[in-house]
Amino acid sequence: MQTERSQSPKPPRREREKQRQRQEILATALTLFSEKGYHNVSMHEIAANAEFAIGTLYKFFQNKEDLYKTLVLEQCDLFDQAFAKVLDAPGDEVVKLRDYVRVKGAMFREHMAFIRLFMAESRGASFNINAGLDASVRQRYYDFLKRFAAVFENGMAKNRFKRIADPFDLAVAMDSVVNSFLLMWIDDPRKHPFPEDPDKILKLFFDGILASR
Amino acid sequence: MQTERSQSPKPPRREREKQRQRQEILATALTLFSEKGYHNVSMHEIAANAEFAIGTLYKFFQNKEDLYKTLVLEQCDLFDQAFAKVLDAPGDEVVKLRDYVRVKGAMFREHMAFIRLFMAESRGASFNINAGLDASVRQRYYDFLKRFAAVFENGMAKNRFKRIADPFDLAVAMDSVVNSFLLMWIDDPRKHPFPEDPDKILKLFFDGILASR
Amino acid sequence: MQTERSQSPKPPRREREKQRQRQEILATALTLFSEKGYHNVSMHEIAANAEFAIGTLYKFFQNKEDLYKTLVLEQCDLFDQAFAKVLDAPGDEVVKLRDYVRVKGAMFREHMAFIRLFMAESRGASFNINAGLDASVRQRYYDFLKRFAAVFENGMAKNRFKRIADPFDLAVAMDSVVNSFLLMWIDDPRKHPFPEDPDKILKLFFDGILASR
Amino acid sequence: MQTERSQSPKPPRREREKQRQRQEILATALTLFSEKGYHNVSMHEIAANAEFAIGTLYKFFQNKEDLYKTLVLEQCDLFDQAFAKVLDAPGDEVVKLRDYVRVKGAMFREHMAFIRLFMAESRGASFNINAGLDASVRQRYYDFLKRFAAVFENGMAKNRFKRIADPFDLAVAMDSVVNSFLLMWIDDPRKHPFPEDPDKILKLFFDGILASR
DNA sequence: GATGAATGAGGTTTCATTCAT
DNA sequence: AATGAATGAAACCTCATTCAT
Known part of the structure; x- marks a missing residue:
């Protein structure tokens, strides 16, 4: 759903910004997971390190x-x-x-x-x-x-x-x-x-x- | 002083029984860990599957x-x-x-x-x-x-x-x-x-x- | 960066509300501790009496x-x-x-x-x-x-x-x-x-x- | 019940021995309680320090x-x-x-x-x-x-x-x-x-x- | 749309007590 | 009579997830 971009009303800048945030979350998570293991990293920790609110993570990932x-x-x-x-x-x-x-x-x-x-x-x-x-x-x-x-x-x-x-x-x-x-x-x-x-x-x-x- | 009795100091049957239980716990844990991963197996689960009380596990392992x-x-x-x-x-x-x-x-x-x-x-x-x-x-x-x-x-x-x-x-x-x-x-x-x-x-x-x- | 918004940085109402909750927890704990002693009061009991979720207590106190x-x-x-x-x-x-x-x-x-x-x-x-x-x-x-x-x-x-x-x-x-x-x-x-x-x-x-x- | 001693069948030596054990338990408990507080001393600890089996403590005290x-x-x-x-x-x-x-x-x-x-x-x-x-x-x-x-x-x-x-x-x-x-x-x-x-x-x-x- | 306070299920661990030997 | 292995209720605490603002 969030990857569809054929609709016109959404300015591509917004879309690009969103992708940038998504990548930031993924990069942070990768670092943390690889350092401490999946089960030893909390969603809060990822959110804090990526400098997003916890709710934002759940906007990007179920x-x-x-x-x-x-x-x-x-x-x-x-x-x-x-x-x-x-x-x-x-x-x-x-x-x-x-x-x-x-x-x-x-x-x-x-x-x-x-x-x-x-x-x-x-x-x-x-x-x-x-x-x-x-x-x-x-x-x-x-x-x-x-x-x-x-x-x-x-x-x-x-x-x-x-x-x-x-x-x-x-x-x-x-x-x-x-x-x-x-x-x-x-x-x-x-x-x-x-x-x-x-x-x-x-x-x-x-x-x-x-x-x- | 209080453990020395007329029986042979450490009855070998008791000791063997203990070892058997220990192995049973380890075997159960191995099966569960290998099926679901360390973090997805609870001590209660191991105890239940091995048919021991939870406290018994902690007698054998810290x-x-x-x-x-x-x-x-x-x-x-x-x-x-x-x-x-x-x-x-x-x-x-x-x-x-x-x-x-x-x-x-x-x-x-x-x-x-x-x-x-x-x-x-x-x-x-x-x-x-x-x-x-x-x-x-x-x-x-x-x-x-x-x-x-x-x-x-x-x-x-x-x-x-x-x-x-x-x-x-x-x-x-x-x-x-x-x-x-x-x-x-x-x-x-x-x-x-x-x-x-x-x-x-x-x-x-x-x-x-x-x-x- | 993510916490700075157009609102005044830390809305005083939120802050006051937080203090009120904190005091409520402390007051409840005081009553229970004084009635039954530290070791005979559980965190769940405090949470229930203060009408908070157990997790909320741990937001305020380590x-x-x-x-x-x-x-x-x-x-x-x-x-x-x-x-x-x-x-x-x-x-x-x-x-x-x-x-x-x-x-x-x-x-x-x-x-x-x-x-x-x-x-x-x-x-x-x-x-x-x-x-x-x-x-x-x-x-x-x-x-x-x-x-x-x-x-x-x-x-x-x-x-x-x-x-x-x-x-x-x-x-x-x-x-x-x-x-x-x-x-x-x-x-x-x-x-x-x-x-x-x-x-x-x-x-x-x-x-x-x-x-x- | 254990302090009555008018009955004849129980040799007084047994009775005296029992009292000695009782005092030993009490003395050990006093030391431990006073060092760590009631709630921070376990019955096992008292038993171990007094060199009795845990069951023995429950013979003397409910x-x-x-x-x-x-x-x-x-x-x-x-x-x-x-x-x-x-x-x-x-x-x-x-x-x-x-x-x-x-x-x-x-x-x-x-x-x-x-x-x-x-x-x-x-x-x-x-x-x-x-x-x-x-x-x-x-x-x-x-x-x-x-x-x-x-x-x-x-x-x-x-x-x-x-x-x-x-x-x-x-x-x-x-x-x-x-x-x-x-x-x-x-x-x-x-x-x-x-x-x-x-x-x-x-x-x-x-x-x-x-x-x- | 973004936020983060609030939730509570579920985890690990302890320990008073019982009871077969 | 004495033992101590076994029990399991209940404690503390974490953290994935939701939702009112």
Whole structure:
């Protein structure tokens, strides 16, 4: 309802202002949620930090859960879009993998708050506040994995990659490894420095470890 | 003075009974926590499901957080012990990796409730209820990774593996991939069947994917 | 930023209304505490009697103890001010003593509920809920006694009183006697009627009881 | 019921042992109550400190309140007896007053824990746990005051004292002054040293303070 | 439209008391 | 007779949400 804007009487300036406020609330909530966890942040706290009245929050979002879900989904969109730009463009598959690792690293750096929040609350099965959220978030992730798998599929078709495994499995594997290294970095940037060189990770898959007998 | 009687000081039956009750509470709590998340389960709910009075729970655990931490740490011990048995025994490194994947799969199967709980609440950085928990659990995981890395280190020393990467990084990578496949299975056992054959996963690292030009 | 509007910043009517509510809560709490004692009155009971929701109480006072301390300190202020008016004014010392007894009687009459509460919970050493309260309340009483002693000191300087004892001791003695008579009256107004005539008490100190041999 | 001992079957040793336990419980309770206040001491705490099982306490006392009342009444008896010995003996009235002050001081010294408890919980009107207690404790105090008043009455009859006031009022006054000095001493023994010399207090009443004009 | 005072359900925890052993 | 495990009512307090202004 609040996103319709084809009506003429509402001046677009009002509308833009509203969107700005909405984003401000979401940004504040993201920061707080990621610092203290969903259940340890009250709506009052969000309102106070965003410098709005508590009632105003309920003008934008039906309830706390709605605010949370919106927040997560919008952030997911950002990630999806960034990855799509890399993966869907034409080009060499090895370059794509390298770019993907680089872009994912950049996104983690830029959106650390969200990563923390996401990792803390949204993993696992269908429960928690995520009840309804998981369904869609999970689906989106699988959709992403399919597109990521296409890179391997194409690479194999072009004989750039060997067919050592199912492309989807390769996608799962490589993404989980990238995530692990990035999470370790977030966890303790000193002990586990940011993997500047994408190839450090890629090599784990490019060269097999098994010595020939 | 007043507890010493003619009975053997601490009747072992009483003690065993107490342990049984304790385990019952922990089991009930694990189920509920894993289904609904820490914050969505009340102590009353646990008491009712375990068929104890609420006060009895507080005889065993100082408070809700203590119950939760105990729960997680006891489960972690189980996993640690199972993995230690596989990794610390002498033997061929490739066999060890294969056994590790097999045992981890079996543990995930047997302790699904805990896996769900753990994935849902314990990831992420140091906040949430996990505040104090994270510190130790995280450390334990890194300790495990080091022992896992030793397998690769030894394998390299024996020329069983090629030195394509740092052993610790290899440990991180392989474990994250195993986890990913197991989590996908937990998530939707139909779409992502349980990886019966450990080699399916191992091959991802054994053979490189990069085709020689 | 969000609280500044076109209205005068803090509408005085709102503010006055708030103060009225606050006083209502304090008055209700005073009555209940004095009737049943601090530990035998629940916050729900106060809320119900004051016809507020329980949450509203916590808008005004951080917790039960805060409510109690506020209550006691505000009442103490009333007494301090009333006594200060009598003792600090210039004038004959005998008149001052007479006025003090009269005013104290009037205050006891008017604030019986508080007297009961104070006598019941605040005497004794430094423990109980009074932990922190005692410190200051006790100090205030000693401060008062010093000002009361000054009356005797001045009277002695003017040769209105004989130097039969330390002025501070005289202050302690006279005040305790006045309190005793007033407490007996509160205890059972029929058996121990209100000491209308201050001189009845003063005479106990004015004339010695020892017959000359 | 437990104090009857005319029956023959119960060996007196058992009976004596029981009494010893009872006293142990009461002594422990007195210490704890006086340190932390009635409501801040749990039955478990008393049981643990007295080294009895919680059930044993309920063999001796119907409930917590019963334990408290018994405690207070037994201590009151001690005081009553000590004062009676001084006041009811024949002798000069001035000596009696002096002895009374001395004995009261000694009793306060010896039974500080009880004094603290009594002052903290038992003053004030008829409420609190004292509900039933006050009735009798208060009556006992008035009975005492009457006996104390008799000293003044007798002294007046013998022309030892002047009839400057009602003997009962004199009793009230003198006792409240003695109490005040003793309480100040308990409160802060350094600032308000123990009034070693009874005459310091008696003089306040023996000599009038009013200077003859 | 925005505000924030007011609400009250529901959370965690304590502790007096009972009763099977 | 003594024990102490078990009970559950009831305490304090938080916070998502509503609605009169």
